[in-house]
Amino acid sequence: MRPLARRPSRARSGYAGRAPRNIFLNLLVYIPGLSEWAFMLEFSLSGEHTMKMNKRPLPISTICNWHDRIDERPDYQRPPAWTRSQKQLLIDSILREYDIPKMYWRALPAGQKFKYEVIDGQQRLRTIWEYKEGEFGLPKDADPINGFTVAGMKYGDLPLDLASDFDSYAVDVVIVDEAKQTDEEDEVRDMFLRLQNGTTLKAQEKRNAMPGAMRNLVKELGKHPFFQNCRFSAGRYTFDHVAAQTMLLELAGEATNIKDGDLNRMYEKNKTFDINGPKAKKVRRVYDFLLEAFPEKTPELERYNVITLYSLASLLLDRYVTDGVPEKLRTWFIAFEAERRGQDALPEEARDIQLSEYRRLTSQSTDSQESVRARLEMMERRFFEAYPDIEPRDPQRDYGYEQRLAIYRRDNGICQVRIKCAGEKVPWTNWHADHKIPHIKGGKTTVANGQVACSACNLSKGGTAPAVAAG
């Protein structure tokens, strides 16, 4: 990302602070990609959209006068709350007349309580308001500005010259107009979430035009009824996009990058993918499980949450007894989201560090391997803390030779299941070692839990275990 440029025309004394410079770098880490963001927003608007954009330099005094008209918290924007030092750095940058990133506001239709809502720039806006209202001061070790001592100063303490520089500092605000907003579709919100990940609007559309088995499978998954219960809408292939991302996670078997380039490669490499093979079946099972967990519209199911929940559900289905688990997952997830969303209202020192970290992970680069992995680890840890009794399945799935021999001799080679037969004697070359308590329900792969089954009984029992013929 391009470093924030100093305003050349109004440059004054040099920026010599050492400590502030370090904080400055932290700020850049916190808001990555903002300059690209602006570019992409404009770029994507050149295509199919009807939105209008106007860039206006607004003095801070105006921004403060309009406080009551601006809704700084539309629900799609949940970046992590800034720390005190991040806030101080922003004010320091303004007072030294450095450029700060553009803000994006959406113009709301007339007759609403607010005139604008903030698409991007919520933290900066709040910081400006808070400083103006005297809620915090500059750092105790702040370097002088234009020869004035400013250490520890709140707005009301500033020398008049600096206070008036602050008031007249012009923030570039891009006003977005005439965007569609209905329950079904919200152009700005959709764009905001996509741009956070550097995803262009057309990427999934292009993939949907790539021929091959993977394209077909993803399109099928995108129609799974679970998606109807998510917060995001089907507009612009969002369902297909998320389905493709989860398919890639399933194929990888672990956290991996799920950006557009990675998805494109998956489509390319899997043109002849077996859409009835074990991986395809597994993905369908995970979505069925998620639908069982979330049988109705659930606003907490944001895109990044669905990806994390998919990974957690996939893991549960692979390794745990899942009877009753969908309900537990729903209960836990809704409580987790409530706690996470409540963090913002708490004072900084009372916040849960893990949850703050989760919010940071969901507000930037959510499609990177690191973010996918960290989110899954956190959800997994918290979910199992809440439900420590969820039972792992026996990692050994199939009976070994010695176990089979012991079961066969104990049962005298006679079918114990007796659903389809009356206790038939089955030859050593054609019998099945059946779990009395099915493996998927937590039954152990032990001789005590094993019994002889004939083919017909084994099949009619549900076919959980693949037939294990003696050899």
Ligand SMILES: [Zn+2]
């Ligand atoms: Zn039988």
